[in-house]
Amino acid sequence: MNRHHPWLSWPQISSEPMQVACHFCDTLQTAPRLRDGDGAYCCSCGERLFRNRPRSLAHATGYSLAALFFMGISHAFPFLIMTSGNVTTRLTLVQSASELAQQNNPLLAAAVVFFTIIAPLILVGGLLYVAAPLRYGISLPGAIVAARWFQKMEPWSMLEVFLLGLVVSLLKLGKLADLEFGTGLWSLIGLVLCSAAAIGGIDRLELWDRLEISRLPPAEIPEPAPPPRA
Amino acid sequence: MTPEPNPSPSPISAASQGLASCHVCGKVSPVTVGHCPRCDTPLHLRKPQSLERTWAFLIAAVILYIPANTMPIMTVQGIGGAEKNTILSGVVRFWEMKSYPVAIVIFTASVLIPLLKVIALVWLCLAARGRSQTAPRSLSRLYHITELLGRWSMVDVFVVAILVCLVQLGAIMTITPGPAALCFSAVVILTMFSAMSFDPRLIWDRHHEKPNPSSSLPSLPTNE
Numbered sequence: 001m002n003r004h005h006p007w008l009s010w011p012q013i014s015s016e017p018m019q020v021a022c023h024f025c026d027t028l029q030t031a032p033r034l035r036d037g038d039g040a041y042c043c044s045c046g047e048r049l050f051r052n053r054p055r056s057l058a059h060a061t062g063y064s065l066a067a068l069f070f071m072g073i074s075h076a077f078p079f080l081i082m083t084s085g086n087v088t089t090r091l092t093l094v095q096s097a098s099e100l101a102q103q104n105n106p107l108l109a110a111a112v113v114f115f116t117i118i119a120p121l122i123l124v125g126g127l128l129y130v131a132a133p134l135r136y137g138i139s140l141p142g143a144i145v146a147a148r149w150f151q152k153m154e155p156w157s158m159l160e161v162f163l164l165g166l167v168v169s170l171l172k173l174g175k176l177a178d179l180e181f182g183t184g185l186w187s188l189i190g191l192v193l194c195s196a197a198a199i200g201g202i203d204r205l206e207l208w209d210r211l212e213i214s215r216l217p218p219a220e221i222p223e224p225a226p227p228p229r230a
Numbered sequence: 231m232t233p234e235p236n237p238s239p240s241p242i243s244a245a246s247q248g249l250a251s252c253h254v255c256g257k258v259s260p261v262t263v264g265h266c267p268r269c270d271t272p273l274h275l276r277k278p279q280s281l282e283r284t285w286a287f288l289i290a291a292v293i294l295y296i297p298a299n300t301m302p303i304m305t306v307q308g309i310g311g312a313e314k315n316t317i318l319s320g321v322v323r324f325w326e327m328k329s330y331p332v333a334i335v336i337f338t339a340s341v342l343i344p345l346l347k348v349i350a351l352v353w354l355c356l357a358a359r360g361r362s363q364t365a366p367r368s369l370s371r372l373y374h375i376t377e378l379l380g381r382w383s384m385v386d387v388f389v390v391a392i393l394v395c396l397v398q399l400g401a402i403m404t405i406t407p408g409p410a411a412l413c414f415s416a417v418v419i420l421t422m423f424s425a426m427s428f429d430p431r432l433i434w435d436r437h438h439e440k441p442n443p444s445s446s447l448p449s450l451p452t453n454e
């Protein structure tokens with residue numbers, strides 16, 4: 001059984017033409033052949049079905065690694081230093097939540113922790129865990145679960161909303177105190193940009209096809225596909 | 231290069247063939263298999279109880295939207311006593327102080343977006359029941375916008391979190407979060423769940439169901 005599609009740079013588990021159903025109108029159609037960077041659109045409603053992203057796993061690995069690095073820095077250094085009189089406050093991500101918990105608002109604190117710490121961590125960490133070994137055809141234990149989870153976390157990771165909140169608070173406080181940006185702020189911006197690039201650059205078709213292949217017993221793994229025709 | 235959609239005369243829906251596309255990985259498999267063979271997600275022709283769940287989350291959000299806007303979102307304790315701010319009184323205050331950008335951002339994120347999101351979801355639910363004549367393509371655009379904008383409503387909750395932590399100016403001033411902050415984050419979470427429960431394919435099912443002499447599609451199995 002030949003599992004290679006002449007127009008794909010990765011093997012697929014079945015050699016039959018791939019069927020896709022539009023997530024919006026449920027129209028069943030055969031996945032079209034795509035050149036690098038092109039998108040496939042539903043023939044009935046025009047929604048985008050998927051997009052071919054060249055070297056998507058390499059991009060996802062690089063950007064999610066950078067994002068994790070920035071995440072570490074933004075937890076280690078304060079993103080805002082405020083001086084008013086002789087009181088200096090250094091604000092970190094964890095602090096902004098723990099202060100809420102201390103003021104008898106555990107639920108609100110939990111929400112802030114989830115949106116700004118846990119969800120981004122699952123998103124970026126899960127992506128790295130899946131994408132990095134998959135470049136070499138390996139899937140680590142639990143890779144499927146991790147892939148499911150990082151896709152689910154996408155809407156709940158709200159660091160860019162938190163950044164807007166930071167800007168609004170600065171405009172509110174500007175006249176009351178001396179404010180100084182810390183290293184944490186720049187790494188927070190880096191984290192937002194890198195995680196957006198990592199998630200945006202992933203080719204989901206390739207990711208799931210490769211995950212499926214990587215779970216086969218070694219003897220059944222098809223040989224690398226010939227380079228795609230232009 | 232973006233290929234133009236070329237409308238085919240009679241689109242065949244996956245559901246009419248008993249095929250379900252996985253919510254997570256997109257693989258098309260027979261719905262009788264039960265779980266996606268690739269990622270083990272439960273398979274459904276349509277999201278289960280989509281409209282009921284969308285309505286339930288939406289109604290809960292609307293109910294919580296009232297205390298979120300009438301109760302104080304934070305209390306500022308200064309030398310001159312305690313001052314309780316609601317979302318709207320905050321907007322008005324910043325407008326009067328000529329801080330127009332702050333007023334506009336808070337008003338858009340905390341008042342306008344949740345309201346528009348609720349209206350959009352009600353509209354989508356009605357359309358899925360066949361009570362709207364809007365073109366399905368405009369409705370899917372509406373759905374995309376709803377999904378995209380919803381999360382930005384959390385901005386004011388984050389502002390409260392940041393201010394509470396930041397403003398510990400000795401004995402001069404303290405800020406404590408009010409009950410509206412919790413209500414408001416619940417509103418955002420509930421509207422996000424509501425949008426996630428909605429299945430846009432229901433709109434197209436309605437659209438294809440309409441009496442159309444040129445097509446004779448098999449009737450869809452309903453899975454609501």
Ligand SMILES: [Zn+2]
Nearest residue numbers: 022025042045
């Ligand atoms: Zn479609």
Ligand SMILES: [Zn+2]
Nearest residue numbers: 252255266269
């Ligand atoms: Zn699946």
